[in-house]
Amino acid sequence: MRTAASEPAQAGQRHDEQLISIRGATLAYPTASGDPVQALNPIDLDIRAEAFVSLVGPSGCGKSTLLKILAGLLHQSEGEVTLDGRPLTGPSPNVGVVFQQPVLLPWLTILNNVLLPIRVQKRNVDEYRQRAMDLLAMVGLEGFESRYPSELSGGMQQRVGIVRALVPDPQILLMDEPFGALDALTREQLNDDLQTIWAEQRKTVFFITHSIPEAVYLSDRVLVMSERPGRVIADFEVDIPRPRSLEDVSLPEFVELTGRIRRLLNAKGGID
Amino acid sequence: MTADLASASPRTSPAPRRTARRTARRARRADWIAVVSTFVVVVGGWEAVVRIADISSIVLPPPSLIVGKLYDGLVHGTFVKNLGYTMAETVLGFAIAAFLGIVLGALVAEIRWIRRAVYPYIVAFQTVPKIALAPLLVIWFGFGMTSKVIVAVTVAFFPVIVNTIEGLQNTDHQRIDMIRAMGAGRFEAFRRVKLPSALPYIFAGLDAAIVLSLLGAVVGEFMGSRAGLGNQILIFNSVLDIAGSFAVLILLSIIGFLLHLLLVMVQKKVVFWTNVHAVSSGA
Ligand SMILES: Nc1ncnc2c1ncn2[C@@H]1O[C@H](COP(=O)(O)OP(=O)(O)OP(=O)(O)O)[C@@H](O)[C@H]1O
Numbered sequence A: 001m002r003t004a005a006s007e008p009a010q011a012g013q014r015h016d017e018q019l020i021s022i023r024g025a026t027l028a029y030p031t032a033s034g035d036p037v038q039a040l041n042p043i044d045l046d047i048r049a050e051a052f053v054s055l056v057g058p059s060g061c062g063k064s065t066l067l068k069i070l071a072g073l074l075h076q077s078e079g080e081v082t083l084d085g086r087p088l089t090g091p092s093p094n095v096g097v098v099f100q101q102p103v104l105l106p107w108l109t110i111l112n113n114v115l116l117p118i119r120v121q122k123r124n125v126d127e128y129r130q131r132a133m134d135l136l137a138m139v140g141l142e143g144f145e146s147r148y149p150s151e152l153s154g155g156m157q158q159r160v161g162i163v164r165a166l167v168p169d170p171q172i173l174l175m176d177e178p179f180g181a182l183d184a185l186t187r188e189q190l191n192d193d194l195q196t197i198w199a200e201q202r203k204t205v206f207f208i209t210h211s212i213p214e215a216v217y218l219s220d221r222v223l224v225m226s227e228r229p230g231r232v233i234a235d236f237e238v239d240i241p242r243p244r245s246l247e248d249v250s251l252p253e254f255v256e257l258t259g260r261i262r263r264l265l266n267a268k269g270g271i272d
Numbered sequence B: 001m002t003a004d005l006a007s008a009s010p011r012t013s014p015a016p017r018r019t020a021r022r023t024a025r026r027a028r029r030a031d032w033i034a035v036v037s038t039f040v041v042v043v044g045g046w047e048a049v050v051r052i053a054d055i056s057s058i059v060l061p062p063p064s065l066i067v068g069k070l071y072d073g074l075v076h077g078t079f080v081k082n083l084g085y086t087m088a089e090t091v092l093g094f095a096i097a098a099f100l101g102i103v104l105g106a107l108v109a110e111i112r113w114i115r116r117a118v119y120p121y122i123v124a125f126q127t128v129p130k131i132a133l134a135p136l137l138v139i140w141f142g143f144g145m146t147s148k149v150i151v152a153v154t155v156a157f158f159p160v161i162v163n164t165i166e167g168l169q170n171t172d173h174q175r176i177d178m179i180r181a182m183g184a185g186r187f188e189a190f191r192r193v194k195l196p197s198a199l200p201y202i203f204a205g206l207d208a209a210i211v212l213s214l215l216g217a218v219v220g221e222f223m224g225s226r227a228g229l230g231n232q233i234l235i236f237n238s239v240l241d242i243a244g245s246f247a248v249l250i251l252l253s254i255i256g257f258l259l260h261l262l263l264v265m266v267q268k269k270v271v272f273w274t275n276v277h278a279v280s281s282g283a
């Protein structure tokens, strides 16, 4: 799909199955005053295909910045980012993004909002309409297809944003605190749905959250980021067997791991 | 589908909703009463003062005389013909200004070298009283309709281009990120996100433009013409028929108001998702 000049994956150097590979990537935002804001310190990170990786860290540490680099919206100041062995040069139809805010277009109906990536990518809309309806039904929005975003609550809008990322069936899903604005019950339900989607459709998920239990519950790996300029200071494997259920949050492994992450973040000035 | 929608929407008990609607209706009626009262007091006072103080109708004609003139002019006189003439100039001028303003505004907002070359001039010209060009334009383009249309375009163009640029540049950055992340190029992002996002601004510009276009047409006619409502005012003034002039003035006000109303109606249809009245008129 990518049109970028594709260098052949450096033979031998390519880690087997590493879908996303970040080597020494930094990012400095230019500012009006002239002094750039260093948002990311060198990041080294590999994510294998079909992994579910979460990222937690203090507010303003650069999580969204890292996600925007992976989405192709920002280009790293230094270092290298490869996707499937090819340098990342811009957004890819193979990557779906769920933003911190739902960012729906108020002049489109819910159905047309979630079909927007299909139209932008010049795919056949008719082939995706049923999938869009099914996904909307899955997140509890059946019957809202022809409503407008202003008629939906914040939580419902956020669910529409998730469906919009899923409709084109991307291989990689980047999610920036997608459930931050939701109530606890909806959040748990969507966590379950996300686990199911991930298990059924084998997507690679990069998931930013403020909730340590959520990160542990959903992930194969939980990354912890330092304060700005952010770096990855810890990388935990989560060994709890899948499929996980809500009861698993009281498992000793679960409690132990969330405790360790929390202590690490508290030592570094805390989450939020 | 309809059944789904109905069952999905939360049911509010009818009682509070009805009271809310009744309160709103009552508030609206109170507004109307206030507006009509003001009108009655001002017009009645005007009529009374003119009659009691016995002011000559060459200085200040009474409303009753003006209304009579308006009726005469419309039914027996030349008002309708002149109205058609001025309206043609106004609508033509508005259409050209709207088209040029939106297209050039989009080019300035989207293409950097055009913006660099042109934008400072737009800002500079914004403060020039364009209407002062009317005498010159009439000399250049003659006493016919062309010069009036050009005056109308000159005054109506700026609010459209300024608001178009403003609207396009103010597009929420998150929306642009959202569409770019899907792989949209610049044109797709423009068409699907930026232009619709700018519509409330563009309509604010069009609203200013339509009234300015009428102004341009009338002032153009003042500078020399053979027809139109501006010409009609000049004729009445030359024979000191002040009531006649007032009648034309009222006609012009009504037209201006109706054009504005028409535009607001179109805006509500097109930009249905927002009721925020956007920004600077740029006039
Ligand atoms: N466009 C920008 N220009 C300048 N600085 C920016 C810009 N965007 C972000 N920053 C800065 O970069 C840092 C990292 O921002 P980022 O949005 O990545 O944080 P975050 O970890 O996602 O925070 P949160 O958890 O609150 O969403 C912040 O300190 C922020 O002030």
Ligand SMILES: [Mg+2]
Pocket (backbone or CB within 6 Å): A063, A064, A065, A100, A176
């Ligand atoms: Mg963020």
